Amino acid sequence: MEVFDRGNAPAGLTVTDNAGTRYAQKNFGDPNNIKLEFVPVPRSQEVDKLNVLMASGNAPDIVFTYDEGVAHKYMQQGGLTDVGSLIDQYGPNLKSYLGADTLAYGLWDNKQLSIPAKRAFTGMTSYMIRQDWLDKLGLAVPATTEETYQALKGFKDKQLGGQGTIPLGLALHEDEYIPLVMGLIKESPTEEDYYTKMQRLGVHEYPILFDGHKDAIRTLNQWYNEGLISPDFGLDKDQKVRKEGVSTGKVGMYSEQASQSFEGGDSGEQATLAKNVPGGTVTPVDPFTNDAGKHVKELNPPTGAYLMIPKTSKAAAQAVQYLDWLVQSNNLFYYKFNGPEGTGYQMQDGIPVQIKQSDIKPENNVFNSSDMTIISNGLELGSTDLNIKYLEQSYDPSYTARADAAFKLSITDAQPIHYFPKPIDAESKYAQVLKGKYEELLVKSIMAKPADFDKTYDDLFKQYMASGGSEIQKEREAAYKAMKP
Amino acid sequence: MSTGSYIRRFWQLYAMLLLPVSFFALFKYGPMYGVTIAFKDYNIFQGIWQSPWNGTETFREIFDMQTFKTALRNTFLLNFLDLAVSFPAPIILALMLNEVRQMRVKRVFQTVMYFPHFISWVIIGGLFLQIFATNSGIINQMLNHAGFQSIPFLSNKYWWLATYLVAGVWQSVGWGTIIYLAALTGINKELYEAAETDGAGRMKRMWHITLPGIRPTILMLLILAIGEMPRIGFERPFVLGNSMVSDFSEVLSTFVYKIGLQTGEFSIATAVGLFQSVIALVFLLGANTITRKFADQSIV
Secondary structure (H helix, E strand, C coil), rough: EEEEECCCCCCECCCCCCCCHHHHHHHHHHHHHHCCCCCCHHHHHHHHHHHHHHHCCCCCCCEEEEEEEHHHHHHCCCCCCHHHHHHHHHHHEEEEEEEHHHHHHHHHHCEEEEEEEECCEEEHHHHHHEEHHHHHHCCCCCHHHHHHHHHHHHHHHCCCCCCCCCCCCCCCCCCHHHHHHHHHHCCCCHHHHHHHEEEEEEEEECCCCCCCCCHHHHHHHHHHHHCCCCCCHHHHHCCHHHHHHHHCCCCCEEEEEHHHHHHHHHHHHHHHHHCCCCCCCCEEEECCCCCCCCEEEECCCCCCCCCCEECCCCHHHHHHHHHHHHHHHHHHHHHHHCCCEEEEEECCCCCCECCCHCCCCCCCCCHHHHHCCEECCCCCCCCCCHHHHHHHCCHHHHHHHHHHHHHHHHHHHHHHHHHCCCHHHHHHHHHHHHHHHHHHHHHHHHHCCCHHHHHHHHHHHHHHHHHHHHHHHHHHHHHHHHHCC | CHHHHHHHCCCCHHHHHHHHHHHHHHHHHHHHHHHHHHHCCCCCHHHHHHHHCCCCHHHHHHHHHHHHHHHHHHHHHHHHHHHHHHHHHHHHHHHHCCCCHHHHHHHHHHHHHHHHCCCCCHEEEHHHHHHHHCCCCCCHHHHHHHHCCCCCCCCCCCHHHHHHHHHHHHHHHHHHHHHHHHHHHCCCCHHHHHHHHHHCCCHHHHHHHHHHHHHHHHHHHHHHHHCCCCCCCCCCHHHHHHHHHHHHCCCHHHHHHHEEEEHHHHHHHHHHHHHHHHHHHHHHHHHHHHHHHHHHHCCC
């Protein structure tokens, strides 16, 4: 079993020998006569090290990577064990735990070449708006695109953040522009649209071929030219400028990873905003509606890391058995919450509350619990409600209600990624190049003068399609036909 | 003396050579074997040897890619402009420093101008964003207050070229003077004294003594710089570039990063690297031949 070494082991403990590894040996290894061995891989050189292990045939029986491109390469080049029948035989718990949606991500030509980890909460982004600004304008929290537009215009006209008010904060980051474009597309997409008109570039899908895509960008172009959008958003690749704008009270509305504003303790965005601007409050909002009145948005894929069993492994069946043991709820709970109840966590209102690391005795410390349960990304309490409830407890109590609303908005009317039984080759190949092209299209079209918009958009759209976009389109259409004859 | 007896006589010296030679063989020539994957359909599980040959298929593929062609053109464009602007800059600066009489002042200037060389491009990128951003940058805010229009230093592709070049000069000019200053110390002082006696002014002395004195150094660095034309550093275009100027900022190094590292197309990345090396060699030899012909000086 591969395990990440993040160099964060407390003194006297290692990632290959600690309470967690001993627990696994005692409860899984010993009864089955298996000697478990954990192979450390430095987190920062994950892919390099894995490539070397795989190429030399010395890889552990279970390896994993967060890098989808790498996983697809391994699948395509035939270095992995097909675990389909092994899961049927040895992994009943594993199969029911992951579910078909997640397992689909490990398919290649209908062969189960990888066991994708499960991401339990898939909410991606939510919008925040300045509640105090709305109050000043006498407006309710906007519920449609038109109301949102009026609110943004109000922020601008009254210069509520002083000179240089930015009604709609934006950075050139997929967490910010994808929700914006998706939200402004007017048509209601059909299932076929999702399969054939989306293009998956990296983790997220881009709605470039949707009929309403151009008009969505046109709306943004109009807003930009009315001064409603961050003027230099094209230069803000790491969201730094946008976040600074929120903290200093210049930004009226923005999107972010669900409820991120409430994280970060005293240096979080909401916390700094309240310090800088008396009464400065952000509240979750679902600002954009399509023709059917839906707030369409994307979800994160229901998966995270890709677990794989190399072809060179002689213990594939035992490897599946181990994962099957790992996902049984008592074992998963043991790892997620750092040991048995009492030493790792306390139950409160049906929610486990973790005990501080520093209060745990070394012999009980499962400090790398999330790496031990790489098969399950993030938390997992069995239901969305419990998960959200658990997430909230880490926030300042005054934020809880709003964090809760943000999490719920992030899954309202949200669409999961529509995944083919086999990854689209052209996407693996062109994703990075096309993502650059898409961002170019986005920035240049939005910043163009309204009179030049059509020409700018059409030119860049052509370039996008010529750089691999049309290949993806063809492959997706063919794959869709093959899937739904 | 025959070669054999020569080696026998000085065998200790030759033995000392063994270590560096084996270093080069092991770490410089050995890995070149990996270049073969540019001509193969590389499969990590089959290894370099077992992967099937595919001839020049990989090269045909990259030459069909529009993004590759743009990246290639931009690499030459940026490097050519860099050569035109950043190459003379340290020479001029070195000449100016050379005329400073006060040793202490000269030292201080030199040290201050070295500093940018030690700053990482990532940090320079951050600084430039703060200073030159179209609407929120310091310079444009000052311009706006003074009643002028903003200048799109980072978002218009032609202005961006200027910004890119300025950043390069600012970062490297001080460091670049070191070699010239070293060469300047080698010029015979008597020449200056003789010229002064003959009534040559400061400019005349610079033109007729200083410049010819460092000419060999200039030519050598020029040949090396031309040889580097097809290559380009990764950090500067990657950090300073953005999607508004990608017409110019996409270069071969960022292309290889996207294709090779982020997408895992090892064969393509290797092929691009090999292509760059071959062109670089041609440039280097070309520049070398030309300078040998016209200036009777060469490095190879």
